Amino acid sequence: MSKDLYQILKVNSTASPSEIKRAYRALAREHHPDANPDNPEADERFKEIASAYEILSDPERRARYDQYGETGISSGHSDPFGDFSDIFSSFFGGQNSSPSGPRVEYGEDLEVDLEIGFEEAVFGTEREINIRTAVSCEPCGSTGATAGTTAIECARCNGLGQIQEMRRSILGQMLTQTICPECKGSGSRILDPCKDCNGEGRKVTEILLPIEIQQGVDQGNTLRLSGRGATGKRGAPAGDLYVHLRVSSHSVLERRGYDLIHRLHIPMSQAVLGADLDYETLDSKEVLAMQPGTQSGHIFKFRGKGVPHLNTRNRGDYIVEVVVDIPTDLTTDQEEILRKYASEREEEVSPKRKRVRSRRR
């Protein structure tokens, strides 16, 4: 089959995707073997049309064909559904967007829960997670066929993975497509299944998967790792892996979006008299210049020292909110000093209660 694919579909090489589709539909209807039971060549011609459409309907394959001709995609084979879908899998990641080709069944998506530390969520981390998944079967090279044998084209659908039927309706003849029940849409059959994987081309096992967690993630976030789920059957592309994150809480810090909040307790004397306090955020050293007369609720804000944003270079703020502690454990001497202080300021306070308590005992 060295005919020009555009000639086969009777379109010119600049035809739009919808023109190609229209041309294919018309030709497929005309040359469908069921519609031409007396013409032995119809079957060949129909396959030729389907093959041409298989390539020209896929933008990537069409571009490759335009650039390299058929050698660029088929290495001399005339069967587009056998070898060169494999070649394309390796070039383009296995996406099968063609509506008429064998069906590609992706591997299963997987879900895992992962608990990470507070600071790991803020700055990102690398982890290895243990998952039960399906991986390629090595003995058969994920083909599912015993080494040295190959799958054969499904006779029922001629490797198309789909069956086209001509139905008569009041609107005339209609071409309908269904998935081939014989090969379940794969287009091929394995006569000698690999013993290691029972012909699936993959095996279920536990693996340690390294994953990278980016900075700025938060409790309840789900990471979607494309193509890290279970490997598909017989070399089909893998599904996705969803990682649901739980973030452990911090002993003193609270997170609000990208801001970090620390309610810092200071003694009354520091609030009254002031103090310069050395202070460390998660990744910087600061000084809290506590002025004399600092009140509870006073806020120190360190801009850009909070949580890095997920996809930008920005960071939230780091906020220190002052809480003035009232002492509850005064010694007798300290109490005397405070009573003197109160009487000097003519502030009314409760009388000493210590003697009352000791008399009761």
Ligand SMILES: [Zn+2]
């Ligand atoms: Zn089939």
Ligand SMILES: [Zn+2]
């Ligand atoms: Zn195998």
